[in-house]
Amino acid sequence: MSLKYNGSIIPLAKHLRKNATPQENRLWYDFLSRYPLAKFQRQKAIGNFIADFYCHKANLVVELDGSQHNTEAGQQNDRIRTEFLESRGLTVIRIPNALIDREFNRACEFIDAFIKQKLQNTP
Numbered sequence: 001m002s003l004k005y006n007g008s009i010i011p012l013a014k015h016l017r018k019n020a021t022p023q024e025n026r027l028w029y030d031f032l033s034r035y036p037l038a039k040f041q042r043q044k045a046i047g048n049f050i051a052d053f054y055c056h057k058a059n060l061v062v063e064l065d066g067s068q069h070n071t072e073a074g075q076q077n078d079r080i081r082t083e084f085l086e087s088r089g090l091t092v093i094r095i096p097n098a099l100i101d102r103e104f105n106r107a108c109e110f111i112d113a114f115i116k117q118k119l120q121n122t123p
Contacts, residue, residue, distance in 0.1 A: 003088060005045035013043040013050045023064050023100040024052060031108045032062075037115055046088065049081050058118045061085050061092045062111060064100060091118075 020028070024042070032040040032053055044054035046061070053062040065078070082092045093114060099107045 003046045006048045007045075009045050009048065009050060013045050016043045016050060021064065021066065021097070023066075023097040026104065027053070027062075027064065027095075027100055027107070030104070031111070035112075035115075037112075037119065046090075047084055049084060051085070055115065058115045059090050060115065060118065061090050063092060063094045064097055065094050066097045 020042070028040075028042050032042070038055050038057035040062075041054045041056075042052065044051045044061075046054065051061040052064050054060070055062075063078075063081075078094070082094075085092050091114075093111065095107050095110070
């Protein structure tokens with residue numbers, strides 16, 4: 001199933017790809033871009049939102065959260081976004097930027113374990 005998206009946000013998605021945060025670049029170039037079990041896309045438009053990373057095979061969205069996500073407004077926006085994505089049958093994993101910075105392997109192992117479990121339970 002193809003996910004519908006708002007075409008007007010594609011230029012923003014391209015801009016975000018070219019101007020990724022250090023944590024997004026590290027996760028992409030050091031892990032997700034070469035992940036052997038499933039293909040990932042970065043800055044994927046879904047509805048009116050742009051997911052940091054999206055894996056169709058596992059119905060997974062990985063979001064990296066910086067300090068702006070710790071504010072009340074940021075948390076409310078995250079809830080709205082997560083509810084929308086989950087209503088499309090996706091699972092959203094939120095990973096703090098600090099985990100990417102301090103415990104990169106642990107973050108990768110978490111994503112890997114989730115995907116392996118998801119693929120094992122998918123007919």
